[in-house]
Amino acid sequence: MSKNIIIAIDAMGGDNAPKVVIEGMSQARTLYPDTRFLAFGDEAIIGPLVAQHSNLENSVEIIHTSEIVSADDKPSQALRRGRQSSMGLAIQAVKDKKAHVAISAGNTGAQMALAKFILRTMPGIERPALISPMPTLRGESVMLDLGANIECDAHNLVQFAIMGAAYVRTVLGLSRPTVGLLNVGVEDLKGKENIRQAAEILKAEEHLHLEFSGFVEGNAIGAGDVDVVVTDGFTGNIALKTAEGTARLVSELLTRAFTSSTSTKIGYLFAKRGLQSLRSHMDPNNHNGGVFLGLNGLVVKSHGGANANGFATAISTAIDMAKNDLIRLISEELAQTTEVGQECGDDS
The missing domain is CATH 3.40.718.10 (Isopropylmalate Dehydrogenase)
Incomplete structure (x- = not known):
């Protein structure tokens, strides 16, 4: 090639x-x-x-x-x-x-x-996952899975964490990404058994090229508390659609507020630059390009309603992954974690 x-x-x-x-x-x-x-x-x-x-x-x-x-x-x-x-x-x-x-x-x-x-899936991967960037207060984070796997065991979640961290190192350029498991609380005893099992494994494996931050709640997604948010596809898809809906709600409310009277229209002129910056940061076209991780090849999912800028963003993500050989990077990570997969599979 x-x-x-x-x-x-x-x-x-x-x-x-x-x-x-x-x-x-x-x-x-x-x-x-x-x-x-x-x-x-x-x-x-x-x-x-x-x-x-x-x-x-x-x-x-x-x-x-x-x-x-x-x-x-x-x-x-x-x-x-x-x-x-x-x-x-x-x-x-x-x-x-x-x-x-x-x-x-x-x-x-x-x-x-x-x-x-x-x-087909890569050796050592049971299920591919859909990952996508999301705007946060700190800039940009990623979340997976976003709908490819409705139910996941601890083994799947550990693999998602490894693949998500590799993606962030490749696309966002962070050498040691922080990773969190989405949960209903941050305490060790909170959540389902599979989530707690995944947390125990990620805590024990210090050789992984990631910083495990434990459990994170839903409000940590937008705050950007971690670089990689890991969850099952059912929860991830709901979280993603909720975030997109909230962004549209905020945009619509701001539009109504600044067009409600003459004084607010004047106020908009002073706030215009800041609002344009906010709109750009929240625009899904600027964060477009979900990726199916865990396959023997790179496949990018662009949002169906993306504009030309959004599709170009998806191409940019694809180029970053290809140039940095993401498939090889994930393979090397998985080769170091064979025992993790076996341990998790035995417990699940």
């Missing part, structure tokens, strides 16, 4: 595809001029859109397919019919080592099913 990063793009996936997808590719290539793309989808639609961006000339190879995975397709349907879709072929390109990373803004469940089927 070329030393330059090659990104396989599902050009037909997402609410605003393919226009926003192609625009995001153009934005990303301005920042990363050596990046090349494999764009999978309807060539008759994609070709003219690519031609509108001069910086994409000679950097995009379009692979035609008329098959797509719809937003309504169930994972089982995607496995039966989606192998030749734009999403399936993008993931297959990673399996065939024609691309370093695959990105789609399409159906999350279908993407996870196809990625797991095509790429």
Whole structure:
């Protein structure tokens, strides 16, 4: 494979595809001029859109397919019919080592099913997990799992912690990330048995390249008390959607407050710069790019409603992971923790 990063793009996936997808590719290539793309989808639609961006000339190879995975397709349907879709072929390109990373803004469940089927899980990993960055008072943290695994045992949670820490070292550049287990309290006796077991293992394994901070509660997510928040997919998905809903609530309330009267409109003029900074920090497009960790290949999930800037952010995340060889990093960590997995598996 070329030393330059090659990104396989599902050009037909997402609410605003393919226009926003192609625009995001153009934005990303301005920042990363050596990046090349494999764009999978309807060539008759994609070709003219690519031609509108001069910086994409000679950097995009379009692979035609008329098959797509719809937003309504169930994972089982995607496995039966989606192998030749734009999403399936993008993931297959990673399996065939024609691309370093695959990105789609399409159906999350279908993407996870196809990625797991095509790429398989890494040795030492039982279940892949979905991780995503989140804005905090300190800047940015990550949380996993965000919906790929509804129920998790202690073994899964320990693996999530290892993978999450490796992701943060690669993408956020922190040499020893802090990790916390999401729980209903910070006391040692709080929470379910699997969470307490995972905590005991993480406390004992001092050789891991992370700083285990114990249990954290929901209010610690936005505060940024830890760099990596670890939980099961059921809890993580609810926490993520709650945070997104709260962000939209705050934005709407601020808009109403500053447009309610003449005096508040005048006040907005003085507060405009600060509010724009707040809006930028809370904008999900600036934190876009969930990743399925634990597979034999890199797959990025862009938010379905992402704009061009959001899709470019997802590409940027993909490039960081590929350049820093995240798969190798996770493999090395897991090789050092074989006994951890066996111990946890025996106890679960």
